[in-house]
Amino acid sequence: MKEENSFIRGIKDGIPICLGYLSVSFAFGIFSVENGLAIWEALLISMTCVTSAGQLAGVPIIATGGSFIELAATQLIINLRYSLMSVSLSQKLGKSVKMADRFLISFVNTDEVFAVSSGKEESVGKKYMFGLILTPYLGWSTGTLLGAVAGNILPAIVISALGIAIYGMFVAIVIPAAKRERSVALCVCVAIALGCAFTYVPVINRLSSGFVIIICSVAASALFAVLSPLPPENSTEEVENND
Amino acid sequence: MTENFFIYLLVIAGVTYLVRMLPMVLVKKKITNTFIRSFLYYVPYAVLGVMTVPAIFYSTSYLASAIVGFIVACVLAYFEKSLLTVAASACGAVLVCELIIKYVIA
Secondary structure, three states, X not given: OOEEOOHHHHHHHHHHHHHHHHHHHHHHHHHHHHOOOOHHHHHHHHHHHOOXXXXXXXXXXXXXXXXXXXXXXXXXXXXXXXXXXXXXXXXXXXXXXXXXXXXXXXXXXXXHHHHHHHOOOOEEOHHHHHHHHHHHHHHHHHHHHHHHHHOOOOOHHHHHHHOOHHHHHHHHHHHHHHHHOHHHHHHHHHHHHHHHHHHHOOOHHHOOHHHHHHHXXXXXXXXXXXXXXXXXXXOOOOOOOOO | OOOOHHHHHXXXXXXXXXXXXXXXXXXOOOOOXXXXXXXXXXXXXXXXXXXXXXXXXXXXXXHHHHHHHHHHHHHHHXXXXXXXXXXXXXHHHHHHHHHHXXXXXX
């Protein structure tokens, strides 16, 4: 099997991802500072996690002094999808990728990096992957820093408008998938309905946000994994979804 | 500094990394169990749904501006515009809406 192994082409393929990350991590930076984190704390979180949804769910837990178990469980559930992507990507890696390289590549195996590398015809080599993860990583870190700093400078009305950015991105991921697959649309509706119950119904609304995310998404996903399972393996390429 | 920040950082970064790293290093075979594959397929969408609604309605200064931003995002997302376009347009809609609330209505 041919192998794509150009560092420069990796960098180029990473640029669109980088631009998208700049805007989203900018919003994350603002969000973190608004929640009470220091600028360097927000930056360190982005540089060590490189995951939008996980970080967004994690920051309120950290800022309010939530339990470590809650934080760990939230991250496990929200990021569980990466396990599937890592399994899938591991079969796509070419011969030039040694065991040690996998420790680095998996660190920045985000939804978009995964989507781009699995879209390649050939297998992907070490240099290509290093290029592909470099630009998005820089975009993610830089954007966070800029957002965290700008959060202290920008006028309140602009901060308010930017507050919706990350959610806008989530909408942009969910709606197209929901449009194509009825089961995805229904699953999302069930998850949201459960989430709203945990937000507005007395007594159960005391549960913290991290656990609400876990309970609702696990329940809805398990329900639809039973009601509407994927077709058996090897009939389809199950490489979908981007963050 | 946030209390216990470095322990939190270790937990959030550690779990995120292990979830990505272990399968890539350990698993060589494909997952064939239909329930697990289906479950993992739905998880990201369910998670994003729960995280977005109702939180999006409290993400700006006014409920009204958030609703407008949400509708703009939904419409653009339905026509499959890029993440950047959808997010930026939602922000723009909120900004316009809040300027109107502040300077025209109030």
